[in-house]
Amino acid sequence: MLFKPTVVQLWGVDRQLYTxxxxxxxxxxxxxxxxxxxxxxxTWNVMTDEYPAIDGGFVRFARAGIRExxxxxIITGTTRPEMMALKRRFINSLNPAKGLVTLxxxxxxxxxxxxxxxxxxxxxxxxxxxxxxxxxxxxxGGEGSENGVHWASYGLILRCPVxxxxxLSRIRASFQxxxxxxxxxxxxxxxxxxxxxxxxxxxxxLQLSTNPIWADEISLxxxxxxxxxxxxxxRGPFNSRLRLMLLDEEGATLKELxxxxxxxxLTSEVLVIETVKGAQSIRxxxxxxxxxxxxxxxxxxxxxxxxxxxxxxxxxxxTNQVAxxxxxxxxxxxxxxxxxxxxxxxxxxxxxxxxxxxx
Numbered sequence: 001m002l003f004k005p006t007v008v009q010l011w012g013v014d015r016q017l018y019t020x021x022x023x024x025x026x027x028x029x030x031x032x033x034x035x036x037x038x039x040x041x042x043t044w045n046v047m048t049d050e051y052p053a054i055d056g057g058f059v060r061f062a063r064a065g066i067r068e069x070x071x072x073x074i075i076t077g078t079t080r081p082e083m084m085a086l087k088r089r090f091i092n093s094l095n096p097a098k099g100l101v102t103l104x105x106x107x108x109x110x111x112x113x114x115x116x117x118x119x120x121x122x123x124x125x126x127x128x129x130x131x132x133x134x135x136x137x138x139x140x141g142g143e144g145s146e147n148g149v150h151w152a153s154y155g156l157i158l159r160c161p162v163x164x165x166x167x168l169s170r171i172r173a174s175f176q177x178x179x180x181x182x183x184x185x186x187x188x189x190x191x192x193x194x195x196x197x198x199x200x201x202x203x204x205x206l207q208l209s210t211n212p213i214w215a216d217e218i219s220l221x222x223x224x225x226x227x228x229x230x231x232x233x234x235r236g237p238f239n240s241r242l243r244l245m246l247l248d249e250e251g252a253t254l255k256e257l258x259x260x261x262x263x264x265x266l267t268s269e270v271l272v273i274e275t276v277k278g279a280q281s282i283r284x285x286x287x288x289x290x291x292x293x294x295x296x297x298x299x300x301x302x303x304x305x306x307x308x309x310x311x312x313x314x315x316x317x318x319t320n321q322v323a324x325x326x327x328x329x330x331x332x333x334x335x336x337x338x339x340x341x342x343x344x345x346x347x348x349x350x351x352x353x354x355x356x357x358x359x
Contacts (some may be wrong), residue, residue, distance in 0.1 A: 004108035006050040006359065008032055009308055011102040012093025020073065028077040028086040039105070040071040040358035042163035067163035069103065069133060071156040076149055083143075083150040091328045094135040094156075100254035103158065104130040105165070105359040129165040129356055133158035164355040165228060170292075171222075175215050175324055213349060217247070217323040220315055224354030227314030232257075232273040233349040235288065240326040240344050244273075246313055247321040260307035262327075264345070271302070275312035292351065315352050324348050 006133075008020045019202075020032035042064040075090065094101060106122040132317040141154040161218030222228050232244060241262045246255040256274070265271050270288050274281045285299035315322075326344055 004120055006108075007106040008036075008124075009104045009106075010093075011104065012090075013095055013098040013101055014093050016089065016093045018090065018093070020071070025131065028075070028082045030073055030075050030086065030090055033071045033072040033074055036349045038067055042067045042357065049356065061256075064163040067131070067133075067160040069138070069156075069158040070138075071158065071159065075152045075154070077151075079150065080145070083152060087152055091139055094139065096134040096136075099163075100132040100134050101158070102130050102132050104128050104168075107359065108294045127151065127357055128168050130168055131160050131165045133160045165359060166356070167224075167354045170231075170351040170353050171220075171228075172292075172349065172351040173218060173220055174350075176213065177217050214345075216325065217321065219322045220322055220350065220352075222315045222317050222320065222352070223356055224317055225357045226355050227316050228277040228352040228354050229277060229312070229314050230350050230352040231275070232271075233274070233288075233351075234265070234271040234324075235347045235349075236269050236271075236324055237267045238326070238344040238346040239264040242271075242346070243325045243327075244348075245323045245325065246316075247323055249321075251321075252305050255313035256310050257312055258307045258310045259305045260304040263302055263305055272299070273312070275314070280312055322350075 005021060010018045010020060012018070018030045020030055022029060022031070044062050045065050046062045047060040048057050049060060075083055075087050077086060106128045107126045109126055110118045110123055114122055136157045136159045138155045138157040141152060143150070143152040145151065234242065239262055241259045243259075244257040245253045248254050257275075260322050265284065268287055270285050272285060272294050273283075274283075274294075279296070281296055281303075282301065282303045283294065283296070283299040284302050285294055324346070326346065328344075329340065332340060
């Protein structure tokens with residue numbers, strides 16, 4: 001069976017990178033041996049209650065606990081000083097007093113169109129997945145030497161506060177649509193993907209579009225296994241109550257994030273709604289951040305305007321239809337409506353990090 005091993009890498013607290021599955025190293029190396037545990041499904045705590053007078057019971061809720069990883073490692077060197085230098089550097093990279101380490105994995109897959117004809121060279125890397133951990137123990141093993149190779153063997157234990165693996169970069173989208181005019185290359189087949197998926201089949205290539213049009217409803221795709229908590233950025237101007245909605249296939253509202261009170265957001269300002277559990281915030285910043293990240297201590301909090309009977313909902317796995325709406329006063333004449341629209345033209349962006357149950 002065609003198979004390419006998983007690549008496992010560890011970023012230390014000092015940002016040193018260790019590729020634990022590197023098989024071509026000729027010098028000192030940290031290598032992962034068979035027997036790793038904890039890389040697949042997390043441990044679940046399922047709370048149940050028994051019925052008092054009938055058979056069975058019911059589930060109250062389920063939650064994933066702190067994930068524990070066990071990584072059997074061996075540190076090798078052609079001389080003992082070489083092995084010791086790497087061991088000391090590796091131990092320093094694990095120091096939990098300095099922060100969290102990041103374990104990163106990369107799997108390989110066969111393109112669907114190749115099937116049984118694929119070779120190892122045809123296999124392509126999937127997007128890497130990563131999880132943050134802290135060192136909990138295991139670097140107390142013994143050492144030895146054999147056939148001119150000096151080694152130290154360990155059973156590294158890491159614990160992960162967030163039990164899910166995640167993508168390395170956030171998925172970003174805006175409430176914009178692009179109406180395609182024509183393909184840049186006249187003979188590019190419209191049904192093909194944008195680029196070749198395997199380097200052999202054609203892609204439709206570059207296309208020309210109209211300028212983006214701001215929309216009230218867009219479709220978002222979450223490739224993860226669980227709901228992803230989004231970060232919403234809504235740029236001014238607007239001065240009306242805002243609603244962000246998750247819709248079903250018929251367009252009915254399933255979940256709603258809404259504000260109970262209106263407040264002004266100027267053209268230069270941005271309202272940032274962070275929905276990640278444990279770090280939820282709603283803050284107004286005087287300008288847009290070029291990096292896309294916002295300090296939780298900057299700007300000013302407008303959480304007071306949030307309607308607590310609504311929810312900071314998640315983007316579920318698969319395709320999600322989402323909509324943005326602002327309350328419009330009734331009974332306006334055309335002149336008043338034009339003025340209101342000019343003063344209430346928000347531009348919305350969303351970003352989220354997909355999460356996975358395992359590698």
